[in-house]
Amino acid sequence: xxxxxxxxxxxxxxLGAGVREEEVARGLALGAHAIATDAGSTDSxxxxxxxxxxxxxxxxxxRDLAIxxxxxxxxxxxxxxxxxxxxxxxxxxxxxxxxxxxxxxxSGLTPRIALLYSEQDKAVLKARNAAGKIRPLPPLGPxxxxxxxxxxxxVAAMGPEPxxxxxxxxxxxxxxxxxxxxxxxxxxxxxxxxxxxxAWHAAxxxxxxxxxxxxxxxxxxxxxSIGADGFEVEPLASGxxxxxDSVSAHMLYENANPFRLTEPGGVLDVTLARYAALDDRRVRxxxxxxxxxxxxxxxxxxxxxxxxxxxxxxxxxxxxLTRLDTFHDNLLAALNERVRRTIGEAAGDFHIxxxxxxxxxVSGETPPPGTPPPREVGVLFVATADSQAMATQIAKACxxxxxxxxxxxxxxxxxYGFAFSPAEIERxxxxxxxxxxxxxxxxxxxxxxxxxxxxxxxxGA
Amino acid sequence: xxxxKDVCRHLRSKNAGPYWVTIDLFFDGPExxxxxxxxxxxxxxxxxxxxxxxxxxVQHHPVRDLHMLxxxxxxxxxxxxxxxxxMHCGQQFVRLLDVELG
Numbered sequence: 001x002x003x004x005x006x007x008x009x010x011x012x013x014x015l016g017a018g019v020r021e022e023e024v025a026r027g028l029a030l031g032a033h034a035i036a037t038d039a040g041s042t043d044s045x046x047x048x049x050x051x052x053x054x055x056x057x058x059x060x061x062x063r064d065l066a067i068x069x070x071x072x073x074x075x076x077x078x079x080x081x082x083x084x085x086x087x088x089x090x091x092x093x094x095x096x097x098x099x100x101x102x103x104x105x106x107s108g109l110t111p112r113i114a115l116l117y118s119e120q121d122k123a124v125l126k127a128r129n130a131a132g133k134i135r136p137l138p139p140l141g142p143x144x145x146x147x148x149x150x151x152x153x154x155v156a157a158m159g160p161e162p163x164x165x166x167x168x169x170x171x172x173x174x175x176x177x178x179x180x181x182x183x184x185x186x187x188x189x190x191x192x193x194x195x196x197x198x199a200w201h202a203a204x205x206x207x208x209x210x211x212x213x214x215x216x217x218x219x220x221x222x223x224x225s226i227g228a229d230g231f232e233v234e235p236l237a238s239g240x241x242x243x244x245d246s247v248s249a250h251m252l253y254e255n256a257n258p259f260r261l262t263e264p265g266g267v268l269d270v271t272l273a274r275y276a277a278l279d280d281r282r283v284r285x286x287x288x289x290x291x292x293x294x295x296x297x298x299x300x301x302x303x304x305x306x307x308x309x310x311x312x313x314x315x316x317x318x319x320x321l322t323r324l325d326t327f328h329d330n331l332l333a334a335l336n337e338r339v340r341r342t343i344g345e346a347a348g349d350f351h352i353x354x355x356x357x358x359x360x361x362v363s364g365e366t367p368p369p370g371t372p373p374p375r376e377v378g379v380l381f382v383a384t385a386d387s388q389a390m391a392t393q394i395a396k397a398c399x400x401x402x403x404x405x406x407x408x409x410x411x412x413x414x415x416y417g418f419a420f421s422p423a424e425i426e427r428x429x430x431x432x433x434x435x436x437x438x439x440x441x442x443x444x445x446x447x448x449x450x451x452x453x454x455x456x457x458x459x460g461a
Numbered sequence: 462x463x464x465x466k467d468v469c470r471h472l473r474s475k476n477a478g479p480y481w482v483t484i485d486l487f488f489d490g491p492e493x494x495x496x497x498x499x500x501x502x503x504x505x506x507x508x509x510x511x512x513x514x515x516x517x518x519v520q521h522h523p524v525r526d527l528h529m530l531x532x533x534x535x536x537x538x539x540x541x542x543x544x545x546x547x548m549h550c551g552q553q554f555v556r557l558l559d560v561e562l563g
Contacts, residue, residue, distance in 0.1 A: 042479055045541045045548055138518055139480055139535040249527055252485050256477040256533035258522050306543065353544055362552045364544075384543050432541050433479040 005227035006189040007032045008202075009236070011068060012220045013209035015039035015081055016056035019064040020220045023236035024071045027223050034188040035068050035079045038181045038207065039096065040086035042300060043254065047431040049302035050152045052091025058099065065096075066103045069173060073109050078167060080174045080184055082158075087302070088178025089153045090119040096175050101453070110455040111173040114166035117449040118177040120154045120299065124447070125439070133440045134299070140436040151301035151434050158297065159264030160187035161444035167191055169452075178300060180263055181207040189226040197288035200268040202231035204261060205250050205285070212250040213240050230286035232278060241281035248275045264444065266292040295444055301435035308427040309391035311381040311402060314417035320407045321373040324359050325366055327407045334405060335381075335398045342397045343390075350394055351384040379416075388426055395424040465503075466558040468493040474554035479540040482512070482550045483533040484557065494528035500562050503530070511556050513537035 009027035011019045015037050024035070040048070044055050054061065065081070072079035085092025097115055104111060128134055129143050136142055148154070155178035164187050166174050176184065185203035190196065202224040205212045210219045212233065219237025233242055251270055252258045261268040269289040278284045320327050335352050355361035358377035381402055385391040403423075404413045441447065465472070471487040486503075488494040497503070505516035514534035522531040540548060547553060 042540075043476055043549060046479070047541070137480075139515065245527065252483075252524070252527075252529070252531055254475050254477050254483070256481050256483050256520060258524050258531050308543075351543060355546065362546055363556060364546060365556075430541065430543055433539055436478070436480050 005225040005232070006034075006192050006194055007223060007225045008185060008188060008206070009035045010185055010206040010209055010222050010224065011035060011037055011236070012064065013207075013211055014041070015064050016054075016060040017064070017209070018060070018220055019067045020237070021067050023219060023221050024067060026236050026238070027221070028071060028075045030223055032075070032077060032223065034077050035072055036082075036185045036188065037068075037080075037209075038082045038179070038184050040083040040088060040092070041181065042087075042433065044086065045431060046302035046433045048085075048092070049087035049089050049155065049300065050304050050431045052087070052089050052095075052153060053085070054092060054095060055086045061096065062099050062103060065099060066107065069100065069103055069109055069111065070107060072172060073111065078172055078174065078188065080163060080176075080187065082163075082176040082179035082181070082184030084175050084177060087153075088118065088155050088157075088176070090117050090177065091153075093117060093175055093177045097453070100173060100175060104455055112171055112456055113173045113175065113453040114169070114171035115451040115453065116158065116162045116166065116174060116176040116179075117451065118156045118158050118179070118297075118447065120156055120447060122148050122151075122154065125154065125299070128439055134437050135440075137298075137436045137438060143435070143437050147434050148301070150303045152303055154299060154301040154435065156297040156299055156439065156447050157264070158448055159183045159295075159444055160190050162448045162450060163187035164191045165445065166450060180298075182261070182263060182268070185224070194226045195229055195288075196290035197268065198229070198231040198285070199226050200261070200263060200290055201270055201273065201285060201288035202226045202233065204268060205233055205247055208250070208253065210235055210237070210240065211253065212247050213242050214246045215240050230284055230288070232282055232284045234282040242283045244275035244277055244283055247283045247285065248273070264297055265295045266290055295441045296438040297441060297447060299435045299437045299439055300433060302431055303434050304429035304431050306384050306386055307388040307391045307429050309383050309388070309395040310425050310427050311395055311399070311423045312419045313379050313381075313402065314376055314419065315379060316376040316417070317414055318373070319411070320414070321375075321377065323407050324356060324373070324377065327405075328354055328356055330407070331401070331405045334401055338401055339394050339397055343393060347390060347394060348386050350390070352394070352398070353382045353384075355380040355382065384430070388428070392424055392426055399423055462561045462563065464558065465560045465562065468497055468562065472554040472557060474550050474552070476540060476550045477533055480535055481533055482536055482553055483531060484554050485529055485531050486557070487527065487529045489528075491528050494523075494525070494530075497562050498523045498530045502560060502562050503532070507560065508532065508534045512553065
């Protein structure tokens with residue numbers, strides 16, 4: 001296989017986004033050797049890792065995964081899924097495993113399934129940290145045990161090595177925990193000894209499926225063909241196309257540095273990459289460089305912190321809309337004072353924020369003088385406190401003021417438009433990422449556990 | 462006075478992980494790129510003033526082939542904190558539109 005390119009179907013930007021059956025069939029017809037996709041990222045926030053739940057609904061994951069598992073079985077090629085269940089923690093992997101088992105049962109499929117777990121034990125990480133094997137990435141500082149303990153779940157973002165080991169051991173379906181998006185797509189080609197720079201760069205280009213095409217909404221997936229000195233990329237939707245700009249621009253996406261991408265065992269450097277149109281829908285890329293470095297895995301940890309309760313009102317009263325900044329400042333001061341007076345010390349180190357949607361909610365900054373008043377605003381009240389109960393008590397104490405606060409003092413009290421009753425909504429804890437660190441490893445498989453479910457031979461769970 | 466929005470065909474912003482934001486300024490052609498991509502008005506201090514970023518950590522990456530400038534900076538507070546207003550930072554580019562380039 002080493003003389004001809006390795007072809008990988010990347011069927012969508014992320015599992016659950018909407019795989020298209022006809023696109024996967026087209027990829028198989030073009031001679032694909034594997035199907036690979038990630039199923040998550042940190043992008044949607046820390047809640048999914050802290051809670052071990054998916055961002056996607058179960059039905060959309062099952063639908064997409066069923067299409068891929070059937071296609072893989074039909075063609076006899078492996079299906080590779082990374083960062084399962086949005087965050088790739090052990091709970092997220094198990095959730096995805098159960099969906100895969102349900103699909104297998106219902107469709108009569110008998111894949112050999114490899115589950116790759118990369119959730120980390122806190123004691124192990126503390127020991128590695130004490131041994132000087134964990135270092136921070138900016139803007140964070142050195143790691144301490146308190147921060148490790150504060151995390152509900154910690155994962156390491158795997159490289160391609162655990163996937164290659166599972167493929168070599170005969171996996172038909174790999175469900176991986178947290179992994180770099182690129183490693184999931186590059187692993188199969190790297191196993192076959194293609195040009196490493198091309199494999200990593202192809203994976204980066206394809207990581208969001210049709211995002212690297214000219215019309216990203218006209219299809220879901222792409223096919224990458226990775227060879228001995230470069231790679232080609234084409235859309236799986238027949239009516240779509242890639243051009244050199246659409247492909248090269250994707251290196252910019254969600255990436256701080258557009259030329260160098262740090263991966264577990266090195267850096268992908270595309271500074272000298274050349275992008276050329278092969279025809280009107282395919283692009284060939286050469287000159288990508290893989291620069292090997294000491295092996296590290298990036299750690300991600302999520303914690304749940306203080307609690308929030310929210311309320312929402314709509315305001316169309318022109319008396320308010322022409323004085324929004326004054327209204328905001330006066331109302332916020334009145335609410336803080338109301339809590340101090342009615343709840344007092346028990347409220348603890350509480351915090352109230354008012355966000356004026358339709359005016360300046362996204363930035364929180366005062367609009368320039370002369371900005372015309374909007375037709376209406378939505379005001380989101382957010383109380384933060386040490387417990388959910390206290391956040392709600394604060395919201396309830398504020399409710400009458402939030403509902404009736406006047407902007408002109410000698411007029412009858414206004415009543416603003418509450419969206420719901422009861423007015424207060426318990427939003428739950430604040431979920432935050434706590435780690436931005438890498439752990440140095442001698443063996444890429446060191447912090448990874450592989451569990452097999454061999455449905456072909458009736459072994460495993 | 463020329464503003465960013467007068468010389469760019471497209472701007473976008475997005476998280477680059479939970480601790481960083483990256484903003485892409487696509488200039489409307491090679492001329493605008495050459496004239497403005499190194500303008501001090503787009504320097505680290507702008508990102509300190511607009512976004513509270515540590516200027517020492519602000520990265521500028523001009524990409525000549527695409528006539529674009531990528532600027533990446535650390536978030537003033539990590540994604541999803543108590544006062545989060547833009548979880549994915551997809552709206553942060555808007556504050557650059559009216560920056561004057563002289």
